Amino acid sequence: MMNNNEILYDVQGLSRYFPSKRGVVKAVDDVSFQIRKGETFSLVGESGCGKTTCGRTLLGVYSKTAGKVLYHGVDKDSLNKAQQKEYLQKNQMIFQDPYACLDPRMSIASIIEEGMKVHFSYSASERTAICAELLHEVGLPAEFLSRFPHELSGGQRQRIGIARALAMNPEFIVCDEPIAALDVSIQAQVVNLLIRLQKEMGLTYLFISHDLSMVKHISDKIAVMYLGSIVELGTPDVIYNRPMHPYSKALLSAIPVADPDGNWAKKRIPLTGEVPSPVDAPAGCKFWKRCPYAKETCKEQRPALRELETGHFVACHFTEEL
Template identity: 60%
Template sequence: MKKDAKVLIEVKNLKKYFKVGPNATLKAVDDVSFFIRKGETLGLVGESGCGKTTCGRTVMGMYKATGGEVMFDGIDIHKLNKSEKKKFTRRAQMIFQDPYASLNPRMTVGDIVGEGIDIHGLYSGQERTDRIYNLLEIVGLNKEHASRFAHEFSGGQRQRIGIARALAIEPEFIVCDEPISALDVSIQAQVVNLLIKLQQELGLTYLFIAHDLSMVKHISDRVGVMYLGSMVELASSHVLYDKPLHPYTQALLSAIPVPDPEIERTKKRIKLEGEVPSPINPKPGCKFAARCRYAKPICKEKTPEFKEIEKDHFVACHLV
């Protein structure tokens, strides 16, 4: 990815709220902003329930935004009509977390991969068959697998089918929604390396959502850290991992295991104390204040601004 590559996705003050009662609102994504350049991978990390997946689905238009904009190549995807939305889905696809639940058990692998081709009328007859066979080979399967059903495959193979389905209509942008979290550890690196290889060969742009911080570092050009629906830090991968500024990012990174037993034994982990506040009708102030060891009175009174502290390094913290 070139540093001067044009911005393909720009998310501006994105909000996605859910009504969960007569006077209760769950703020799943709350005023999140970021951009992704063409050919780049932006990693999105955070604890379960922080809003990563909801953010990814709202970026894709699967959820209607409560507020803010998602600009794809200069067009707000939440203002598209039906025919324009179809054109957008030709250029943007998604790989889901659960490779079994996301595949229709009644369809053969060939029909699963070919469904997008049929919807967009890209190929027919022998061309369609050849395209499906080629996609299966690209992701590490073979053409004999086209006549089988999803339940006949392992988790890693199912995720490869999901990747082939996403690639079928030749998209530019793919949201990878925790594509490795349901897989065996021995398979995770294979899938991530496949995604890197496909990006290099096809010029793809990724939003890569995951729990595994070491895998995110491996695949991402830049990394964003979310906490309770808000972005708390965003920087290039090497800067974020070498010099984390937000206390939450520091705690997350301290929990990454180190393969060297000597270093692992002496490494200092930052343990977060206190209760995670509810994302329903959150109070003013920093959402992390109740668990932050550095919290000052201002942290509980005023919401910190997400601002650029250094070149391309954004943080939402009063103390930085």
């Protein structure tokens, strides 16, 4: 059993801005959260809310504009060369598009073993044996080693992406919309695989998705993002049954329920308009323009993330009154 209290990642005020012609895009804006070892931490939100940027900035794929990332309690910026190399080995990523994330000119074997060549000193035959074992682990036959990505289906490619991440013997994996491009029945297969691997190997996931029903199923903790900020953070039970932030409420009520008597349309909280441009995010609360309960204070003051009950954080001035 894992020590559940150990904090793997402590993210403090992480920001990533992108310059653009029309001004600065605050893709991730002062985001703080903690990920504990062995848990699945999920980021959800509409497209363009900064989920993917957040995951990439955390790993250092994008350099951060501001903030601090503590990894095992140590500031990531203070790692020396050797430690950085180890960090890169232990922190892996699975990508959204199973068609674009595999090099079409490399065989499956060379895709999986590429990282091993850099980080481990295995012989060629050892690497092949490990590759075959990894394929078995993700539920594919060993014949696939000599094949090329175009010969595989979407679900099979996503499994190769997972095998490639596992080859590095990671402790933490950023799963960036791993199931968005897959068919419903294949999605369940891949999610089952991810859950099984987590149980067997004690992996920690940062799971990024806009599929809210799947997120509910696999997460230990969920952060709802809107325009680069976290508006609500809590356990799936809290977020799905007792959401407090008006945006989370609207977002969750928009999930169509596969139940003909669900009276889905009646219970829905309508959200008008679309996500405003992140270039000129409104001053004050980022959500006030679309918020049905917005008051004067909301236009001027940005609400901070407050802890309402243990482990349940909300960024709204008036949650208690709603």
